[in-house]
Amino acid sequence: MISAIIHGVILAFGLILPLGVQNVFVFNQGATQPKFSKTLPVVLTASICDTILISLSVLGVSVIVLEVYWIKVVLLTVGIIFLAYMGFVTWKSKPISNSSDIKAPSPKKQIAFAASVSLLNPHAIMDTIGVIGTSSISYSGIERLGFTFACIGISWIWFFSLALVGRQVGKLNNSGGFISILNKVSALIMWGTAIYLIITLIPK
Template sequence: MSLDFFSGFATSLALIVAIGSQNAYVLRQGILRQHVLPLVLFCALSDALLILAGIGGAGLLVRDNAFLMSLTRFGGALFLLAYGVLAARRAWQCVPMEVAKNGGATLAAALAACFAFTFLNPHVYLDTVVLLGALANQRPDPARWIFGAGAMSASLCWFAALGFGARFLAPLFATALAWRVLDSVIALTMWGLAGMLLLA
């Protein structure tokens, strides 16, 4: 596979792994072993649609506009720097994520909650439509679509691993140290991506 695919995969994975309400919800449902497959597919397909929108739709609005490309590039870099600062702060504070262990929602209720966690979060649009779209559209055809395929593959792999592997990871991520390590890696990745954008 090409470097563009792996670049898209790594960039998307770095953004998705960041601790948030959607990940916490999928993790919780994975621990409970409730509706895991539908939730994993919903999250992955939602990301795929948003990434495609960024590359093929919203991304095209800025692709040939030098001013807008610069604006998204520097805006994306600032966002990544801030995202990294937040992750570093979480790592410094060393606060473990608490995962609720009760529930019993129907499939419809579980999907409705996941819909809210996904589409009512403004960061999902920044991550997928704006940031991944801008990064993809820095490349010519067909490399931008290969980048997008890598980004979508990362989403599917992450949510599958999170949902189905949650019951095995739960004891590990019950400790503050595990979250500190994860957030430290996320912070360094965000800063590295910001540097790449600024040097592009």
């Protein structure tokens, strides 16, 4: 049981640490929102989406979904549209030095964006299916449950921590220069991921 939990913790950290659209978006919201409470829609959505992906991968359901070609095409197409739009909005957004003047995006908009970069991210899907899902096969019963909850727990802790770090960085760099650079980097990563999705749709 303990070894399964440790395995889940190490594996989840290894998969979630690399810079990607999901991490950049959560950090960006932490840095730009006037209060940490304003980032909760993003943090909770990203955490819940990861919980869903991990649970489905352990159950083997996600593999079946990806084997249905038209479902995969629809998911990737929607992902491309969302990422292209998000990249445009992020690139155009202008940082405001006075945080009290910032008009935060509506919770619905934050949730939609966070869900799109979580559920429509091919890297996240392949990580959960190819790595977490495959690794869970070696466990059964209470050990598999421990492995699964360890992966999910790390995901929740990571997103809350990422938003908190982003909030502190935003406070230290309230001139707007850092946020402006972060927005540009975020937009480029989103567009780069959208291009990657388009390439995956091209028949080989």
